[in-house]
Each structure stands twice: as C-alpha cells, then as structure tokens.
Amino acid sequence: DQQVKQNSPSLSVQEGRISILNCDYTNSMFDYFLWYKKYPAEGPTFLISISSIKDKNEDGRFTVFLNKSAKHLSLHIVPSQPGDSAVYFCAASDDYKLSFGAGTTVTVRA
C-alpha cells in the first residue's frame, strides 16, 4: 500500500520554462518531506526538503510547496535547464524511515 504517490510518471518541458512535479501522500503522521533527484546508474541525491510547519521552502531554482490539508506537495523548477533531466522522487517520513513515490521522469527539451 503506497503511502506516497507520484501520479505522473513523466514530464516533458522546454528549456527555460517551469517544471511542476506533484506528489500526494496518505499518512497524516508524515511531517517531513523531501525531493530527491536521480540520474541513471547513480543513487538518488538530496534536492530540497520541507517540514510540516512550513508551506514553502525555496533554494535557488527549486521551490517546494506543501498543502497539509490536501496532503499534497509540489516541486517547482524554474527556469528548467537541460541538466535537470532526471528522475525525481518525492519522499516523506515521520521518523528515520523514508517512504518514496515511484518517481517522475523529467525531460528538458532544448
């Protein structure tokens, strides 16, 4: 039973435009949320996180938004760059265990 869901398996966006990745969760106990980025043949690398006491966290081109009432978070990448082409995983936790979504493959077109 997946507690974290990424319903869009893929996303294609033009270079310079905004990429919006979505994630839904079912466990109301989750209070820490993360996004990881993964290139082929590499492990996931940490991108950005947000605590449940916030509704927005920004780091350069990356912003994560959290809507606790809707149990929904999103990652905005703006402007999108070719190096952003990767698989993005949403993860959530209420302790040391992370629950991951299945990932969204982002392709940035030149």
Place this chain on the structure above:
Amino acid sequence: GAGVSQSPSNKVTEKGKDVELRCDPISGHTALYWYRQSLGQGLEFLIYFQGNSAPDKSGLPSDRFSAERTGGSVSTLTIQRTQQEDSAVYLCASSLEGVFPDTQYFGPGTRLTVL
C-alpha cells in the same frame, strides 16, 4: 569526501543461490539504511542501523533477508535462496546521526537480477 559506495554494481544469479551485497557508508555517519527499488516502484525501506542500537528490521520482506553492520561501518545485506521477485536495485544510504530529520545520502545501488 567520498560518498556512499556499494559493491557489486551489478549481480546476476540463479534462483536458489545466496548473494551478498556490500555497502560502505560515508565516514563518520552513524546511521545506515538499506532500501530496494523494484521495477516501476518507489524505494522500499528494508532495514536501519544506528550506532550500537538493535537494528530496525521491520522492512525485510522475508526471513531469507538479513543484514549486518560490522564495527559500526561497513554493512552487508544477504539474501538466501534468491527468488525471481528479489530482482531489484538495492540501495544503501547513510546519515550523520539518524536523528529525525536527517538527510540520507545514497549510494549508486546494486542491480540484482535473479534468473
């Protein structure tokens, strides 16, 4: 410094054989985690080690799976009598303290294929 390393990067085995997967965490990290990613799925938590505490094995899918961590550093995940459904990418991660919230840093994974 060096990141999390795992070996082998790929492992092909026959059904019924035992396999050992190795993880070297980041130096100084006290917490170590194993996850696996089956095709089309997210990462699934398997086991967690923190210092000298008893490991949290709640994610291990069957008693064919076991893991140990020697000297608080290197960890080995062992799968006995492998089955085809064990085919997946096995990922190891480490974190500084294992105290929530704590960023987990992942290795490149071991791709296991059971024929």
